[in-house]
Amino acid sequence: MSRLAAGWGIQRRVISALMLRELVTRFGRENIGFLWIMAEPLLFALLVGVLWRFMKGPEEHGVSVIAFVATGYIPLTLFRQTLQRAVRVFSVNGSLLYHRQVQVLDFIFVRFFVELIGAMMAYLFIAVLLITVGEFPVPANLGIFLVGWFYYAWFVLAMALCLAPLSEESDILEKLIPITTYITIPFSGTFTMMSWLTPPAQAVLYYSPFVHAMEMMRDGIFGSRVDAEYSFAVPTTACMVLTLFGLILCRRVRRHLVVE
Amino acid sequence: MIICDNVNKSYPMGSGRKHVLRGLDMVVTKGQRIGFLGRNGAGKTTLIKLIGGVELPTSGKITRKMSVSWPLGFGGGFQGSLTGYDNARFIARIYGHRYDELKDFVADFSELGSQLKMPVKTYSSGMRARLAFALSLAIEFDCYLVDEVIMVGDHTFFEKCRYELFEKRHDRSMIFASHSADLVRQFCNGAAVIHDGNATMYDDVEEALDRYYNL
Numbered sequence: 001m002s003r004l005a006a007g008w009g010i011q012r013r014v015i016s017a018l019m020l021r022e023l024v025t026r027f028g029r030e031n032i033g034f035l036w037i038m039a040e041p042l043l044f045a046l047l048v049g050v051l052w053r054f055m056k057g058p059e060e061h062g063v064s065v066i067a068f069v070a071t072g073y074i075p076l077t078l079f080r081q082t083l084q085r086a087v088r089v090f091s092v093n094g095s096l097l098y099h100r101q102v103q104v105l106d107f108i109f110v111r112f113f114v115e116l117i118g119a120m121m122a123y124l125f126i127a128v129l130l131i132t133v134g135e136f137p138v139p140a141n142l143g144i145f146l147v148g149w150f151y152y153a154w155f156v157l158a159m160a161l162c163l164a165p166l167s168e169e170s171d172i173l174e175k176l177i178p179i180t181t182y183i184t185i186p187f188s189g190t191f192t193m194m195s196w197l198t199p200p201a202q203a204v205l206y207y208s209p210f211v212h213a214m215e216m217m218r219d220g221i222f223g224s225r226v227d228a229e230y231s232f233a234v235p236t237t238a239c240m241v242l243t244l245f246g247l248i249l250c251r252r253v254r255r256h257l258v259v260e
Numbered sequence: 261m262i263i264c265d266n267v268n269k270s271y272p273m274g275s276g277r278k279h280v281l282r283g284l285d286m287v288v289t290k291g292q293r294i295g296f297l298g299r300n301g302a303g304k305t306t307l308i309k310l311i312g313g314v315e316l317p318t319s320g321k322i323t324r325k326m327s328v329s330w331p332l333g334f335g336g337g338f339q340g341s342l343t344g345y346d347n348a349r350f351i352a353r354i355y356g357h358r359y360d361e362l363k364d365f366v367a368d369f370s371e372l373g374s375q376l377k378m379p380v381k382t383y384s385s386g387m388r389a390r391l392a393f394a395l396s397l398a399i400e401f402d403c404y405l406v407d408e409v410i411m412v413g414d415h416t417f418f419e420k421c422r423y424e425l426f427e428k429r430h431d432r433s434m435i436f437a438s439h440s441a442d443l444v445r446q447f448c449n450g451a452a453v454i455h456d457g458n459a460t461m462y463d464d465v466e467e468a469l470d471r472y473y474n475l
Contacts, residue, residue, distance in 0.1 A: 014354050017353035099330055
């Protein structure tokens with residue numbers, strides 16, 4: 001038990017050191033520094049939201065278009081960025097494995113946390129901004145919103161846990177990621193609610209953990225203005241299975257990892 | 261104590277595998293300073309990486325019962341795009357040391373001055389060696405893993421390392437990969453000849469050197 005506690009202490013130290021290092025290497029100390037981490041999701045959500053606002057009018061299905069796009073796009077950038085940055089994360093950071101307390105899993109956690117913090121800050125920023133101009137509802141149920149966010153983030157992390165080791169073994173994978181994340185968009189619940197879709201489409205999307213997480217988040221934000229449909233069993237099962245699979249892959253790859 | 265028990269390490273090579281270490285057994289006790297002797301490619305650096313935990317053995321087990329430094333060589337341990345100070349700060353954090361103390365020691369020992377504010381990738385190999393030694397001496401380990409290639413510092417620095425590592429810390433263990441008979445004679449109280457994927461330990465350095473020259 002005390003060994004476990006000591007190990008936990010070391011990993012916490014390592015992860016926080018790696019995070020600070022990641023922030024400094026990626027964003028430097030100049031101008032707004034690490035605040036850049038929220039720039040990308042923020043700009044994406046705002047600009048695409050404004051674009052849609054002019055294309056589709058102020059409201060669709062009874063909710064503000066800008067608010068709906070923002071609630072969809074910020075998790076989506078978390079998903080895309082995290083996967084993109086999980087590629088070859090072990091060999092890129094290989095020189096840090098010279099220090100025995102640094103584990104390969106730390107690399108994935110760190111890059112994921114950096115993206116997660118950026119996305120959450122962007123979400124908060126955009127919500128406050130849009131609420132003040134009356135384009136965003138005051139959240140109906142923060143609890144279910146956070147549960148949905150948790151599931152979405154967990155599934156993204158689980159995917160990164162699988163992708164990072166696989167990308168070390170196959171070069172082709174890296175080239176397939178942009179197109180795969182693009183194709184995934186219709187299955188991510190970003191632009192639609194389940195209740196807007198036809199029954200055959202619903203039957204397919206029911207198996208996407210992203211959709212359940214997104215419905216929970218939108219239920220939390222828009223409340224009774226949308227008909228959210230979700231279960232906890234689907235995302236929980238999917239996340240657990242994928243996480244386990246990812247951990248096994250990471251462990252296997254660590255054994256063969258060649259460090260320069 | 262460090263115990264290597266039936267350690268194998270192989271790397272993929274074409275369609276087969278290249279076996280670098282085959283069933284290697286070795287014990288390094290506290291206070292032992294072992295020189296690793298062997299031809300180029302015999303597996304000295306690989307074994308040092310395994311003992312340091314940088315890479316994992318294909319099979320077999322390595323047990324460390326004392327604190328072991330990271331392998332001090334050219335590559336590894338640093339992030340090239342970060343400055344010397346940032347690297348020092350990172351190492352202070354992960355080893356749970358206070359940065360202000362470590363910073364003073366590193367600046368003093370490495371004598372790199374304002375160079376420490378520049379990215380490590382702009383350093384010469386001698387400067388990297390200075391930084392690596394400074395950091396590992398600041399952290400303090402029971403056993404130091406040293407690759408000879410890092411002994412590239414100028415005369416003054418070499419003397420400084422010799423004093424810090426071999427006189428002040430003479431009770432520590434060391435594993436020292438080397439081709440130089442002089443350095444092994446000077447610094448080690450034992451030697452291991454690495455050949456054909458295995459290591460043979462000698463308590464007598466001269467005997468080991470003899471064997472090494474006759475490989």
